[in-house]
Amino acid sequence: MTNEWDAVIIGGGIAGLSAAQMLGRSRRRTLVIDAGEPRNRFAAHMHGVLGHDGKDPAELLEVGRAEARGYGVEFAAGSVAELVDEGPRIRVVRADGAVDTARAVIITTGVRDDLPDVPGLAEEWGRTVLHCPYCHGWEVADTRLAVLATSPMSLHQADLVRQLSDDVTVFTAAAEPLDEEAAVRLAARGVRIERAPVAQVRRAESGLVVTTNGGAEYGVDAIFTGGAPELDLAFAASFELARTEAPGDPLAVDMLGRTSHPRIFAAGNVTAPFANVPVAMGAGSMAGAGVNAALVAQDADAAVAARAAERNAAWEERYAAEDRFWTGRVNATVADVVRALPPGTALDVGAGEGGDAVWLAGNGWRVQGVDVSATAVRRASVFAQERGVDVDFRVGDGAASVDGTFDLVLTTFLHSWEPDFPRIRLLREAASRVAPGGHLLAVSHAAPPPWVSEMPAHAPVMRAPDEELALLGLDPQVWHPALVETRAREVTAPDGTAAHLDDGVLLLRRLE
Ligand SMILES: Cc1cc2nc3c(=O)[nH]c(=O)nc-3n(C[C@H](O)[C@H](O)[C@H](O)COP(=O)(O)OP(=O)(O)OC[C@H]3O[C@@H](n4cnc5c(N)ncnc54)[C@H](O)[C@@H]3O)c2cc1C
Numbered sequence: 001m002t003n004e005w006d007a008v009i010i011g012g013g014i015a016g017l018s019a020a021q022m023l024g025r026s027r028r029r030t031l032v033i034d035a036g037e038p039r040n041r042f043a044a045h046m047h048g049v050l051g052h053d054g055k056d057p058a059e060l061l062e063v064g065r066a067e068a069r070g071y072g073v074e075f076a077a078g079s080v081a082e083l084v085d086e087g088p089r090i091r092v093v094r095a096d097g098a099v100d101t102a103r104a105v106i107i108t109t110g111v112r113d114d115l116p117d118v119p120g121l122a123e124e125w126g127r128t129v130l131h132c133p134y135c136h137g138w139e140v141a142d143t144r145l146a147v148l149a150t151s152p153m154s155l156h157q158a159d160l161v162r163q164l165s166d167d168v169t170v171f172t173a174a175a176e177p178l179d180e181e182a183a184v185r186l187a188a189r190g191v192r193i194e195r196a197p198v199a200q201v202r203r204a205e206s207g208l209v210v211t212t213n214g215g216a217e218y219g220v221d222a223i224f225t226g227g228a229p230e231l232d233l234a235f236a237a238s239f240e241l242a243r244t245e246a247p248g249d250p251l252a253v254d255m256l257g258r259t260s261h262p263r264i265f266a267a268g269n270v271t272a273p274f275a276n277v278p279v280a281m282g283a284g285s286m287a288g289a290g291v292n293a294a295l296v297a298q299d300a301d302a303a304v305a306a307r308a309a310e311r312n313a314a315w316e317e318r319y320a321a322e323d324r325f326w327t328g329r330v331n332a333t334v335a336d337v338v339r340a341l342p343p344g345t346a347l348d349v350g351a352g353e354g355g356d357a358v359w360l361a362g363n364g365w366r367v368q369g370v371d372v373s374a375t376a377v378r379r380a381s382v383f384a385q386e387r388g389v390d391v392d393f394r395v396g397d398g399a400a401s402v403d404g405t406f407d408l409v410l411t412t413f414l415h416s417w418e419p420d421f422p423r424i425r426l427l428r429e430a431a432s433r434v435a436p437g438g439h440l441l442a443v444s445h446a447a448p449p450p451w452v453s454e455m456p457a458h459a460p461v462m463r464a465p466d467e468e469l470a471l472l473g474l475d476p477q478v479w480h481p482a483l484v485e486t487r488a489r490e491v492t493a494p495d496g497t498a499a500h501l502d503d504g505v506l507l508l509r510r511l512e
Pocket residue numbers: 010011012013014015016033034035036037038039040041042043045046047048049078079080081108109110111113125126131135136235267268269270275276277278280
């Protein structure tokens with residue numbers, strides 16, 4: 001059985017739990033799959049974590065799990081073995097074969113510390129063999145300290161450790177040949193330098209004994225050393241996620257934890273091996289928020305698409321309910337404005353039953369018409385045939401549904417009774433289909449008919465063309481307003497008297 005989640009978090013350490021809390025609080029169906037081996041499990045106390053100083057790291061995770069559970073987050077013990085891209089979802093396969101799918105995945109699997117190959121070191125990891133002076137330095141201050149270098153970078157660690165004690169020995173074999181300046185600086189602060197490789201470390205009655213290859217022995221109370229960070233991301237190999245060049249090749253992410261794949265986020269040590277608990281916590285929290293924000297955007301896009309489909313179906317119903325909707329005659333204002341333009345290619349957006357498009361084709365234009373109603377498109381094609389002109393009518397939602405650019409893009413009375421009709425967006429899309437040197441012509445109802453004394457609520461939005469021009473927000477360096485005016489058109493009112501309608505005319509020329 002496959003479980004479907006909004007988000008699956010792989011790794012339930014500090015970063016994963018912080019992401020989980022944000023997602024749970026955002027009411028996202030979230031699963032945390034955790035192999036249960038946090039990096040700091042070797043240490044009994046943690047430091048440098050404001051408000052939790054000295055706490056057992058396992059206790060903080062326990063509290064974190066309980067908090068996340070309180071917001072509906074679910075947990076599974078196990079190890080993720082494979083991620084598969086299924087387009088809108090990611091398939092998450094565990095080592096035991098269990099399968100989940102999610103709209104987004106957060107990788108918070110941390111790192112493994114690959115310790116220097118020195119017998120006795122691993123047994124003391126997290127106790128007297130320490131990785132970070134900030135996390136565990138205070139507790140061993142003023143005692144006999146050692147630094148086992150793993151690279152030239154370790155000399156920086158030796159500087160930090162010297163801040164804690166006057167009695168510091170640095171084993172520099174892995175940093176040889178030693179940078180002279182660094183050696184001078186260490187010696188100036190009384191740090192002993194031992195260049196021979198370390199052969200072993202063993203517990204003594206008091207502290208540790210470090211033995212070199214040459215047989216020299218040093219009694220110390222604690223050793224600082226950096227394990228090389230190892231990332232195990234074999235489960236995500238097929239995604240070829242971008243890495244950075246930092247030690248361990250961690251995953252490259254932005255501020256919100258986004259990796260190079262839009263549905264995969266990451267946080268914590270897997271993106272920053274140097275990150276301590278507070279940093280991993282902050283990054284996890286941002287990744288949780290990042291996933292929620294991405295899902296919110298997807299949800300809104302899907303809702304907009306569903307509304308558009310509903311609206312388009314309503315248009316189709318409206319056309320299908322009548323034999324013929326419009327007169328088939330060109331709009332007088334359109335004809336008047338277009339006559340002044342040299343014929344070329346044209347796109348009629350919202351072509352309806354084809355009146356304007358067929359007229360354009362009869363006047364030398366090569367025309368494509370697009371409309372959301374299949375019935376309208378069918379009728380328009382028949383109408384073009386009857387008039388002996390060739391027009392390419394298609395079903396589509398606005399200019400965005402059409403490829404290429406045109407010398408003229410026309411929208412005539414692109415209005416709707418729906419309060420959320422995206423007229424300005426449709427006009428912007430139409431503008432994006434105008435070729436350099438071409439025109440966008442929008443003819444609209446600029447005011448309600450004079451015989452309607454009070455417009456009903458939700459009446460189509462009718463704006464003056466200069467208002468629409470401002471709302472379009474087109475680049476004035478690119479667009480020249482050739483006509484921005486209201487024209488009165490003579491009509492017969494429903495009571496048979498003469499009246500006029502105000503047509504808004506917006507003719508914009510694209511300069512480049
Ligand atoms: C000895 C030691 C002591 C430390 N002490 C301190 C300290 O005092 N203060 C401090 O601020 N920082 C300390 N740190 C650093 C701290 O451990 C990290 O900052 C922190 O663990 C990073 O959290 P994370 O969530 O990124 O990774 P982790 O805490 O390592 O959590 C990763 C989780 O993912 C799980 N996982 C891995 N692969 C999979 C998989 N394929 N499927 C499912 N789950 C998986 C792991 O089992 C683990 O539970 C210490 C580190 C060490 C090594």
